[in-house]
Amino acid sequence: AQRVTQPEKLLSVFKGAPVELKCNYSYSGSPELFWYVQYSRQRLQLLLRHISRESIKGFTADLNKGETSFHLKKPFAQEEDSAMYYCALRGSGNTGKLIFGQGTTLQVKP
Amino acid sequence: GAVVSQHPSWVICKSGTSVKIECRSLDFQATTMFWYRQFPKQSLMLMATSNEGSKATYEQGVEKDKFLINHASLTLSTLTVTSAHPEDSSFYICSARQAGLYSEQFFGPGTRLTVL
Numbered sequence: 001a002q003r004v005t006q007p008e009k010l011l012s013v014f015k016g017a018p019v020e021l022k023c024n025y026s027y028s029g030s031p032e033l034f035w036y037v038q039y040s041r042q043r044l045q046l047l048l049r050h051i052s053r054e055s056i057k058g059f060t061a062d063l064n065k066g067e068t069s070f071h072l073k074k075p076f077a078q079e080e081d082s083a084m085y086y087c088a089l090r091g092s093g094n095t096g097k098l099i100f101g102q103g104t105t106l107q108v109k110p
Numbered sequence: 111g112a113v114v115s116q117h118p119s120w121v122i123c124k125s126g127t128s129v130k131i132e133c134r135s136l137d138f139q140a141t142t143m144f145w146y147r148q149f150p151k152q153s154l155m156l157m158a159t160s161n162e163g164s165k166a167t168y169e170q171g172v173e174k175d176k177f178l179i180n181h182a183s184l185t186l187s188t189l190t191v192t193s194a195h196p197e198d199s200s201f202y203i204c205s206a207r208q209a210g211l212y213s214e215q216f217f218g219p220g221t222r223l224t225v226l
Contacts, residue, residue: 032212036217042219043203043217043218043219043220044154044203044205044217045217046214046215051212086153086154096142096159096207096213096215097144097156097159098144098156098205098215099156100153100154100156101153102152102153103152103153
């Protein structure tokens with residue numbers, strides 16, 4: 001079964017501190033992993049995906065198939081990073097549906 | 111980037127009535143649309159997946175007769191909550207993607223349904 005787990009409901013850090021939002025997944029094949037962000041009162045938007053291997057707004061995420069993880073990292077958090085972050089998985093060979101983790105609220109304090 | 115719109119953005123209805131929510135892809139052809147439900151401070155729960163011109167595929171535990179989904183064109187999908195009850199009150203979000211293995215999925219702004 002497909003499953004995405006984000007163990008932290010809330011992560012609170014000070015501005016300038018490093019951030020790591022954890023994501024673990026369960027999938028038997030080769031999944032596609034994503035991070036979505038939802039700022040206050042805004043719609044969900046794609047932050048990054050593992051196949052792109054790019055850094056967006058200073059965030060990076062590496063797919064670790066051995067540990068089945070896709071943790072989101074940023075070396076220096078900014079106040080504007082405060083938002084809800086969702087890790088999501090899309091399996092191969094299906095209709096392309098995204099399965100979301102529970103979400104982690106990132107709170108960056110001044 | 112591509113835009114997905116939803117209408118209405120919020121709706122209040124009486125228990126027992128039916129409510130229709132529209133989801134449109136404004137500048138691309140959405141071969142697949144998805145409907146999610148989000149409870150306060152919780153994650154998005156996939157309700158169903160619909161491909162244009164086909165019947166929707168519902169996730170386990172979602173009543174297809176309760177949540178009617180129609181994907182009549184490549185730019186429009188509708189979700190009808192039939193005989194709504196207070197427990198159906200929620201935030202409903204649609205998303206859409208074009209054909210293609212690695213195509214991006216775009217999300218609508220959501221519709222807040224309150225059933226009195």
